[in-house]
Amino acid sequence: MATSSPSVLALNVGAPRRRPWASGDVTGIDKRPVPEIEVRDPGPKEGGLxxxxxxxxxxxxxxxxxxxxxxxxxxREDHDWWQERLGRPLRNGMFGENVTTVGVDCTTARVGELWRIGAVVLRVEVPRIPCATFAGHLGERGWVRRxxxxxxxxxxxxxxxxxxLHTGDAIDVERPGHDVDLLTTFRAFTGDLEAAARVxxxxxxxxxxxxxxxxxxxxRVR
Incomplete structure (x- = not known):
C-alpha cells in the first residue's frame, strides 16, 4: 500500500464543555474540525495561556x-488501527488532538524532532499519558490500560x-541524531525504569x- 506524504489531514479545536461522566469540571477534549488554526507558544503550564x-x-x-x-x-493511521479493535468509527479529533496527521508516525517520532509546516515550526516534546478525562470521553472500559x-x-x-496551519499543509520532518523516541519516553513515564534511565x-x-x-x-527507587 502506498504511503501518504506527511501532511495535515485535519485541524481540530475544542470548546469548553461540562464532562457528562463527572460533575463540576469542564474539558476541551471534544474537538471539532476547523479549516485553519493559529498556534503560538502558550508559556508555562501554570500561569500561561x-x-x-x-x-x-x-x-x-x-x-x-x-x-x-x-x-x-x-x-490518522493510529485512529484507523483503533477503529478495527474497538469496532466503531473514530472521527478526526476524537482523541482530543489539534492536528490529525497522515504519513507521520507519531509513535516513533523522536524527542526534539522538528515539524516544519509552512512558516510554522513545531517541536516534538512528550507522549500523551492517558487520564480519566480521556477514558470518560471515549467511554471504553479499561481504556487507560488499553x-x-x-x-x-x-x-x-x-x-x-x-x-x-491549514488543512492539507505538508509536514517536513527533521529528525535529530539521537534515537530516543516517544514510545521509549512513554514507557519511561509509565514505570519502565530502564527506559527512564535511557531517556x-x-x-x-x-x-x-x-x-x-x-x-x-x-x-520509585526509594
Missing part, C-alpha cells in the same frame, strides 16, 4: 497545556515558530519534563 492553539479550551491546566503540551498531534499497553501515544508539540541519560527532554521524570524515578 493554556493551549498553544488560539481558541482551544483546556479544562485542567495543572496537567495539560503549557510549553511542552502546546499542540497535540495524532496519526491505551498504555498499545503505546500509540500521539505527540505533544511545542511551538518554536508560531503562525497559521534521562540522553538529556533530550525539555528541562521541565526532565525534572518531572527524574522526580518520578526518584519516588
Amino acid at each position: 493554556g493551549s498553544g492553539v488560539v481558541g482551544d479550551a483546556i479544562g485542567d491546566r495543572r496537567h495539560h497545556g503549557g510549553v511542552t503540551q502546546a499542540v497535540y498531534a495524532y496519526a 491505551f498504555t499497553d498499545a503505546g500509540r501515544t500521539g505527540a505533544y508539540l511545542s511551538v518554536v515558530v508560531g503562525g497559521t 534521562l541519560d540522553a538529556g533530550v527532554l525539555h528541562e521541565t519534563e526532565h525534572a518531572a521524570l527524574a522526580r518520578t524515578v526518584g519516588r
Whole structure:
C-alpha cells in the first residue's frame, strides 16, 4: 500500500464543555474540525495561556497545556488501527488532538524532532499519558490500560515558530541524531525504569519534563 506524504489531514479545536461522566469540571477534549488554526507558544503550564492553539479550551491546566503540551498531534493511521479493535468509527479529533496527521508516525517520532509546516515550526516534546478525562470521553472500559499497553501515544508539540496551519499543509520532518523516541519516553513515564534511565541519560527532554521524570524515578527507587 502506498504511503501518504506527511501532511495535515485535519485541524481540530475544542470548546469548553461540562464532562457528562463527572460533575463540576469542564474539558476541551471534544474537538471539532476547523479549516485553519493559529498556534503560538502558550508559556508555562501554570500561569500561561493554556493551549498553544488560539481558541482551544483546556479544562485542567495543572496537567495539560503549557510549553511542552502546546499542540497535540495524532496519526490518522493510529485512529484507523483503533477503529478495527474497538469496532466503531473514530472521527478526526476524537482523541482530543489539534492536528490529525497522515504519513507521520507519531509513535516513533523522536524527542526534539522538528515539524516544519509552512512558516510554522513545531517541536516534538512528550507522549500523551492517558487520564480519566480521556477514558470518560471515549467511554471504553479499561481504556487507560488499553491505551498504555498499545503505546500509540500521539505527540505533544511545542511551538518554536508560531503562525497559521491549514488543512492539507505538508509536514517536513527533521529528525535529530539521537534515537530516543516517544514510545521509549512513554514507557519511561509509565514505570519502565530502564527506559527512564535511557531517556534521562540522553538529556533530550525539555528541562521541565526532565525534572518531572527524574522526580518520578526518584519516588520509585526509594
